[in-house]
Amino acid sequence: MYNFYYLTLFPAIINDYFSESIMKRSVENDILQIHTVDIRDFSNNKHNRVDDYPYGGGAGMIMQAPPIIKAIKSIENHQITPIIFLTPSGIPFNVEECKKLALKLKQSKQFIFLCGHYEGIDQRVIDRYVTDEYSIGDYVLTGGELPALVMSDSIMRQIGGVLGNSDSLKEESFENDLLEYPQYTRPNIVEQMSVPEVLLSGNHAKIKEWRKKKAVELTKIKRPDLIKIKK
Structure with a gap:
């Protein structure tokens, strides 16, 4: 069993996500x-x-260190567990x-995700406790819960037994630096658009x-940056 801990101000966001679909199973x-x-x-x-006002002035509020530190210390084996902080600078x-x-x-066997809010968290938490800082894109969200879920969902898919068919991982987008090929299912014709014959051939x-x-x-058209130049 793998344990995922989420330090958050909004536990319902996390709990609701894991109450559905593959992750629920x-x-x-x-x-x-x-x-x-x-x-x-x-x-x-x-x-x-x-939270409290930032030293030195500035807009917004900063999450205080003591509550976060106490929350971290409440987790068993936190000293040897990766603590991942979600931040645009990660x-x-x-x-x-x-x-x-x-x-x-x-x-x-376990991860801790630290979900920040407001204008950020006290730097001393990061300096003393955080082991990894990650960003899911060059934009700002209102909190770290969504990035934490994005990251953990992607990581959980790598765990044996999470996906019903482990072969799915081998053919997903970004494997071998390629996007996934187009997919089709029944019916064979939709609004006069047919499924490519080769997929019906059985070959x-x-x-x-x-x-x-x-x-x-598709990769050349949509994500040419993924194409590796082979010498």
Whole structure:
């Protein structure tokens, strides 16, 4: 079993996600265990406030260090667990980073995702406790919950048993630096558009050749940056 901890101000966002679809089945099958840790539970005031004005002035509020640190320390084996902070200044998350983290997960058996809010968190938390900083794109969101879910979903797919068919991973987009080939299903004709004949032929060698060709074509058109220059 793999444990995923989410330090957050909004546990419902995380819990709702894992109450549906593939991830729900993985939780029910004891492949994944999801833990939400509400940072507000570790505040030291009656209003459960966990933010304050930034030193030096500036717009917005900053999440305070003490509640976050207490939340981290409440997790068993936090000292040897990767703590991932979601931030626009982090390493861009991509398929290579996903695979690196999946390997790290197999060793540690658990991850901690720290979901920030407001204008950020006290830097001392990052300096002392955070092991990895990641960004899912060059834009800003209102909180770290969505990036944490994006990252963890991608990583969880690498865990054996999460996907019903493990072969799905081998043919996904970005494998071998290519986008995935076009997919079709019944009916054969939709608004006078037919399924390519080769997919109906039963000739698996031809189908494999067609799919590879289409994957290359799509990648050249939509993501030419993924095409490796071979010397």
